[in-house]
Amino acid sequence: MASSQRSSDLTPESSDRTESPEIGVVGWLRWIWRQLTSMRTALLLLLLLAIAAVPGSIYPQRSADPNGVTSFFQGNPQLARVLDALQLFDVYSSSWFSAIYILLFVSLIGCVIPRTLVHYRALRSEPVALPTRLQRFPGYRKITSDASGKHVLAKGEAALRAKGFRVIVRAGSISAEKGYLRETGNLMFHVALIGVLITAGIGGGLSYNGQRVLVEGETFVDNLSSYDSFNPGVFFKESQLKPYAVTLNKFEAIFDLKNPTNIGTPLDFRAHVTTRTTPDAAPQRSLIRVNEPLQAPGANVYLTGNGYAPVLTFRDPDGQVSFSGPVEFLPQDANYTSLGVVKLPDAKTQFGVLAFFYPTKQQLKTGAFTSSFPGLVDPLLSMNIYVGNLGLNDGSPQNVFQLQVHGLKKVAGPKAPNKAVQLVVGQTKKLPAGLGSVTFDGIKRYASLDVAYNPTEGWVLFFALLALASLATSLSVPRRRVWIRKFEGGFEVAALARNDDPNLDSLVDEIVQSITPKKSSRKATK
Amino acid sequence: MNSVDLNIPLSRLSLVFVFAAMAVYTIAFLIFVWNLSQASSTKKAERAKATQSEKWGFGFFATAAAIHAAGVVMRGISAGRVPWANMYEFSISGSFIVVFIYLLSIRVRDIRVIAAFVNGFVLLVLGSATTLFYVQVKTLMPALQSYWLVIHVTVAVLATAFFNIAAALSVAYLLRGSDWVANSKLKAIAIVRRVLSVFPKEQQLERLQNRFNSIGLLLWSFTLIAGAIWAERAWHRFWGWDTKEVWTFIIWTLYAGYFHATTTRGWTGKRAAWLSLVGFSAVIFNFTIVNLFFKGLHVYSGLK
Numbered sequence: 001m002a003s004s005q006r007s008s009d010l011t012p013e014s015s016d017r018t019e020s021p022e023i024g025v026v027g028w029l030r031w032i033w034r035q036l037t038s039m040r041t042a043l044l045l046l047l048l049l050a051i052a053a054v055p056g057s058i059y060p061q062r063s064a065d066p067n068g069v070t071s072f073f074q075g076n077p078q079l080a081r082v083l084d085a086l087q088l089f090d091v092y093s094s095s096w097f098s099a100i101y102i103l104l105f106v107s108l109i110g111c112v113i114p115r116t117l118v119h120y121r122a123l124r125s126e127p128v129a130l131p132t133r134l135q136r137f138p139g140y141r142k143i144t145s146d147a148s149g150k151h152v153l154a155k156g157e158a159a160l161r162a163k164g165f166r167v168i169v170r171a172g173s174i175s176a177e178k179g180y181l182r183e184t185g186n187l188m189f190h191v192a193l194i195g196v197l198i199t200a201g202i203g204g205g206l207s208y209n210g211q212r213v214l215v216e217g218e219t220f221v222d223n224l225s226s227y228d229s230f231n232p233g234v235f236f237k238e239s240q241l242k243p244y245a246v247t248l249n250k251f252e253a254i255f256d257l258k259n260p261t262n263i264g265t266p267l268d269f270r271a272h273v274t275t276r277t278t279p280d281a282a283p284q285r286s287l288i289r290v291n292e293p294l295q296a297p298g299a300n301v302y303l304t305g306n307g308y309a310p311v312l313t314f315r316d317p318d319g320q321v322s323f324s325g326p327v328e329f330l331p332q333d334a335n336y337t338s339l340g341v342v343k344l345p346d347a348k349t350q351f352g353v354l355a356f357f358y359p360t361k362q363q364l365k366t367g368a369f370t371s372s373f374p375g376l377v378d379p380l381l382s383m384n385i386y387v388g389n390l391g392l393n394d395g396s397p398q399n400v401f402q403l404q405v406h407g408l409k410k411v412a413g414p415k416a417p418n419k420a421v422q423l424v425v426g427q428t429k430k431l432p433a434g435l436g437s438v439t440f441d442g443i444k445r446y447a448s449l450d451v452a453y454n455p456t457e458g459w460v461l462f463f464a465l466l467a468l469a470s471l472a473t474s475l476s477v478p479r480r481r482v483w484i485r486k487f488e489g490g491f492e493v494a495a496l497a498r499n500d501d502p503n504l505d506s507l508v509d510e511i512v513q514s515i516t517p518k519k520s521s522r523k524a525t526k
Numbered sequence: 527m528n529s530v531d532l533n534i535p536l537s538r539l540s541l542v543f544v545f546a547a548m549a550v551y552t553i554a555f556l557i558f559v560w561n562l563s564q565a566s567s568t569k570k571a572e573r574a575k576a577t578q579s580e581k582w583g584f585g586f587f588a589t590a591a592a593i594h595a596a597g598v599v600m601r602g603i604s605a606g607r608v609p610w611a612n613m614y615e616f617s618i619s620g621s622f623i624v625v626f627i628y629l630l631s632i633r634v635r636d637i638r639v640i641a642a643f644v645n646g647f648v649l650l651v652l653g654s655a656t657t658l659f660y661v662q663v664k665t666l667m668p669a670l671q672s673y674w675l676v677i678h679v680t681v682a683v684l685a686t687a688f689f690n691i692a693a694a695l696s697v698a699y700l701l702r703g704s705d706w707v708a709n710s711k712l713k714a715i716a717i718v719r720r721v722l723s724v725f726p727k728e729q730q731l732e733r734l735q736n737r738f739n740s741i742g743l744l745l746w747s748f749t750l751i752a753g754a755i756w757a758e759r760a761w762h763r764f765w766g767w768d769t770k771e772v773w774t775f776i777i778w779t780l781y782a783g784y785f786h787a788t789t790t791r792g793w794t795g796k797r798a799a800w801l802s803l804v805g806f807s808a809v810i811f812n813f814t815i816v817n818l819f820f821k822g823l824h825v826y827s828g829l830k
Contacts, residue, residue, distance in 0.1 A: 039790040043783055047801075050779040057772040057820055064767050068821065092767050200765070209762060259532040261662035267530060269668050290668040291760050302762040452762035460764065464751050471747060475740040475785075502635075502733070 036103070037110030045104040052100055056091035059083060063092065105197060112190045119183050126168045127177035130483050131494075137483075139495030139508040145516050149486040152515055156484040156493075159514035163507075165482065174484040182498070185473030192470055195463030203456030205235040208299075215309045215326045215446040219247040222296070222451065240453070242297040247274045249285075251445040253306060255375045264335060264373050271303050271447045288449075298453055305448030307331045308338055308357055310381055311441040314347065317434055322347040326444045329357045330401055335371040341403045345392045351435055352390055352403045354413075355383040381440055383421040384413030387433060411435075480504065482511065491515070530606060530665050537604035537663035541656070543597030544618055548652050550590035551645060557583035558642035566720035580638065587645060591625045594652075598622050605663045610679050611670055612826055613817055617655035621648045624687040631691065635734060639725050643694040661829060670826065674756035682749040686809055688742035689781075693806035695735040696799040702728050703796060732795065736788060739802055743781045750774050761823065769822035773812040780805040 023031065035041055060068025069089050073080040080089075087094035134140055145152070149172060156174050160167045165176040210227035212220050220226050222241045252270040256262045271288040277297050288294045294301040309326035316322055322344050329338035342353040360373035361380035369382060386408035392398065410416040411433040418432035423440040430437050479498040484491060495508045561583050565576040598619050602609035610619045628644045631637055666675070701707055702722050707715055725731065753774065754764040765771060784801040787793035816822075818829065 039786070040792065043786045043790050043793060046779055046783045046786060050776045050783065053772050053776050053779070056767055057769040057816065057822075060821070061767060065821065254528055256530065256665060258529060259534070259665075261534055261537075262530075262532055262664045265665050266668055267528065267665060268671075291672040291674075291756075293759065293762070300762065302760075304761070450762045454763070457758060457764060461751070461755065464754070468744070468747050468751060472744050475744065 033110065036107050037114075038107075039111070042104065042107045042111060045100060045107060049097075049100050049104060052097050053091070055088050059088050059091075061091060062089050101197075105194060108190055109194065112187055112194075115183075116187055119180075119187060122183075123180055127166055127175040128481065130170065130173045130175055130485060134483060134485060134492050134494035137494040137496045139493075139497075139504045141493045141508055141512055142490065143493070143512055143516060144490040146489070147491075147516060152484065152486050152491045155515040156491075156511065159511050160482060165480075172486045174482075176482045176484075177480070179477050179479030179498070182474050182477040182479045185470045185475075185477065188470035189467050189474055192463045192467035196460055196467065199456045199459040199463055203233075203454045203460060205233045206456065207452070207454035208232040208236045208240070209450060209452040211304075212449050212451070213328050213446050214246070214248045214449055215328065216248050216251055216444045219245055220449070221245045222299070227451075240298065242277075242299075243279060244296050245276045245279070246294070246296070246301060246449070248272070248447055249274055251306060251447050253375070253445065255373065257373075257375070264375075266374070269303060269306055269447075271306075271449075288447075296451070299451050300453070302450040302452065303447055304450045307446055307448075308336065308359065308376075309444045309446045310340070310355075310357055311444060312342065313439040313441055314342070314344055314431075314436065315439075316348045316436045318348075320348075322436070324441075326446070327355075328401075328446050329355070331374075333371070334374065335360070336374040337371040339401075341401055343390050343392060343398075343400075343403065345390055347435065349387060349433075349435055350390055351385055351387045351411075352405075352408065353383050353385055354403050354405070355381055357381050376443060379425060379443060381423045383423075383438070384416070385411050385418075385421065385431065385433075385435065387411050387435070478503075480507070482507075484511070484515075532606070532663050532665065533604040534663060536600050540597045540600035540604060541660075543593055543600060544652060544656060547590045547594035547597055548649060548656070550586055550593060551649050551652070554583055554586035554590055555642060555645045555649060557586060558645055562639075562642055562721050562724065563717075565724040566717075566722075568720070580641075583641060584638075587625075587641065588629065591622070591629065594618070594622050594625065601663065605665070607666055608676055608679070610683065611666055611675070612661055612664070613659040613813075613829065614655050614661050616679070616683070616813075617651050617659055620683045620686055621651040621655075623683045624648055624651075624690050627684070627687040628691055631738075635737070636726070637691070637695070637734060640691070640694040640698060643697070644691065647690060647694070659829065667826075669760055672756060672759065674752060674759070678749060678752040678756055681745050681752060685742050685745035685749055686813075688738045688745060689806050689809055692735050692738035692742060693803055695731050695738065696802040696806075698722070698725050699728060699731040699735060699799050700796060700803075702731065732799070735799065735802060739781060739784060739805075743778075743785065746774075746778055746781065750778055768824065769816055769820040770812070770824035773808065773816050777805060777808045777812060780808055 060072055062069050069080075072083075072089075083089060087096070091097055131137075135142075153169055153172075153174060157167050157169055160174065160176040163178070165178040166180075167174060167176045208231065210230040212227050214220050222244050224230060224238055224241065248271060250272040252268070252272070254267045254269075256265045256267055269290055272285070273288060273294065274283045274285050275294065275296065276283050286294055288301060288303045290303050293303070307329055308331075309328045311326045313324040314322045323342060323346070327340045327342055329340035331338050336357075336359050338357040338359075340355045340357060342355065344351050344353070356369070358369050358371040358380045359375060360371050360377040361369050362372040363369055369380060386403065386405055388408035390408075391404065398404070412418040412431070413420045421429055421431060421438065423429055423438070425440055425442060428437055428439040478501045480501065481496045483494045493508050493511055495504050497504050557579055561576055561579040564572050564579055567573050567576075598609050601615060601618065605611070610616045624644065625648055628637075628641075701718065702725060707719060707722070710716075710719075726734070753771070757766070757768075757771070758764040780801065784798055784805055787798040787801050817824070817826075
């Protein structure tokens with residue numbers, strides 16, 4: 001950029017040089033403010049923000065991957081404690097990340113407000129006066145012509161106005177300027193970013209999301225106790241939840257069995273549900289698919305996962321049922337080898353079951369089983385059994401998907417006195433160690449549903465699109481100044497662009513052409 | 527969908543076309559390198575031949591692009607969907623878009639001199655795609671069954687193409703402006719110096735780099751917004767700091783920093799060009815390392 005351009009630059013950075021030492025408290029504050037709102041500080045904060053975002057992609061984050069954080073703590077407790085103290089598991093809500101973006105936005109506001117005032121004045125003021133020496137500008141032509149001053153200025157003014165320039169005619173000269181939209185776009189872009197931040201922040205406070213695993217046949221009613229997990233924003237009130245009900249009638253999972261390269265790839269997941277918007281409303285049937293959430297009153301219901309829920313019945317030796325119902329198994333791989341846990345605190349002898357479910361069983365050379373297809377072709381259930389105190393009596397919460405085997409005695413499974421108990425659908429088998437019997441009644445599927453509400457999404461999108469449109473404007477509209485000066489025996493035209501502007505020369509040529517149309521009657525010198 | 531017919535023989539033919547395109551790209555690349563050496567020759571007679579060899583280079587390059595395009599289209603037809611659902615497909619489609627944008631761009635701005643760079647980069651991408659990322663043709667997993675796949679990924683590929691060309695211009699700009707290159711007495715550097723003398727002037731390179739990056743940034747912003755809209759449909763939230771989202775944000779911030787730098791005193795010129803390169807490195811990092819080794823929701827490489 002040429003120095004002449006920089007002097008006319010509207011950025012307030014010309015004020016960021018250090019002041020004299022005797023400036024007092026107010027002076028210091030003013031100095032700090034100027035440093036903060038300087039272009040250079042804003043740039044450094046921007047780059048710092050990019051760097052600060054990196055660790056959040058390296059370490060698991062509580063917000064996106066809470067299980068990852070848990071297993072990090074289990075695998076490497078000492079390092080995990082250090083990282084946790086540095087808020088590296090909550091990077092995007094950490095004090096240091098927040099500090100950077102808050103400073104950045106303060107700097108941005110401090111930059112945008114004075115620039116807006118300057119721009120407002122520029123919009124209202126006349127184009128800048130004619131510089132003394134026009135030769136120093138990139139688009140410069142000196143034309144020898146016998147046209148009258150009146151003719152040159154009238155034609156020049158008309159040509160510039162036709163191109164959308166703001167024109168002022170002074171004695172023997174013209175100053176013209178266009179492209180104010182460039183700075184308008186630039187300022188709007190920054191304002192829109194503030195809009196994104198504020199609306200996203202408010203949305204975070206008002207929003208909530210909750211997760212619920214629903215087995216075929218089960219009904220979910222929207223209240224706090226129905227959720228398996230729930231994450232409210234700070235302004236959430238329980239009254240926000242509307243008592244609508246969703247029943248999962250049937251879950252369809254379609255896997256490809258036809259194309260050799262594609263065997264086992266899921267083609268579609270469909271949750272067929274019946275909803276009631278209020279307790280006495282008429283039931284409505286609808287379909288939830290991935291990418292196609294259900295619009296429930298005040299929230300959307302999303303399909304985020306699925307799996308198998310074998311239906312099991314455990315009986316004590318005397319025939320007394322100690323457990324009966326579907327058990328949700330977590331898929332461990334693409335072929336749905338699944339892991340499930342049953343805890344039987346009410347059995348005569350307290351015991352727990354760690355079970356593997358193979359929708360299509362395949363025996364490996366080692367003798368172990370795996371699943372070779374995610375659909376139900378040849379399902380098998382294999383149970384390891386642990387006897388002992390499950391620790392459920394003291395009321396402390398436990399993960400239903402985990403069995404704490406420490407302190408329990410393994411009575412069936414690998415390296416135990418008895419082999420794992422293996423069942424196909426419909427089978428009943430006796431359990432070892434006099435624990436009674438188990439029946440594999442059938443297989444249901446379950447859907448993992450996410451219920452989410454965020455009232456400001458539309459506003460965030462609006463400001464994001466506004467930012468995009470403003471950015472496009474500010475990057476594409478050229479800002480140009482043109483001057484024309486009449487002198488005895490000819491005239492001069494000069495043009496200046498703020499940024500990359502390869503068409504500046506042709507613009508000048510067009511203006512010259514419209515003042516003196518006949519090429520033969522003039523002689524241009526660059 | 528309930529059932530799909532994949533055309534596996536056609537997908538094999540597609541791979542043959544991609545290999546054929548690589549062969550022709552290699553010829554074009556050698557001609558472009560030869561052309562640069564001619565154009566920078568001290569002998570006038572050699573320099574005169576450069577125009578001719580450049581024509582041949584672009585002839586082969588365009589032929590390779592046509593074969594490349596056929597390979598991409600066949601892959602799409604064999605899968606019955608857009609050909610960018612995994613890393614292999616994204617690589618072959620993306621590199622074609624780079625070539626396509628480049629061939630369109632030389633009609634608007636004269637950036638013929640970076641042909642060897644663009645060609646070399648595309649060869650590298652195709653080489654990695656066929657050896658490291660190749661997976662057999664598969665259907666779309668339910669999470670990807672959305673028209674947003676077309677919008678979001680197309681624009682991301684376009685943005686990458688513009689960033690890529692801008693990065694080539696940044697390299698040329700930095701080399702041209704380097705005092706070390708200008709003053710070194712090494713023979714190899716003298717050759718580099720001669721080749722660079724064929725390139726446009728620094729100011730021109732800077733302007734072009736700016737243009738391409740500005741279009742890249744606009745497209746990237748759109749990718750980010752489209753991704754957020756899709757994420758809201760598929761994952762219940764428009765932004766959740768998933769690893770891919772984090773890197774999209776980092777790249778956006780770096781390029782925003784680049785444009786900030788171009789108007790900040792003391793940061794224009796070389797520092798801005800370095801930022802442009804840092805930005806593009808992040809784009810490449812996002813596509814390779816993040817895809818393959820980082821845990822997240824965007825796990826679509828199809829590799830095990």
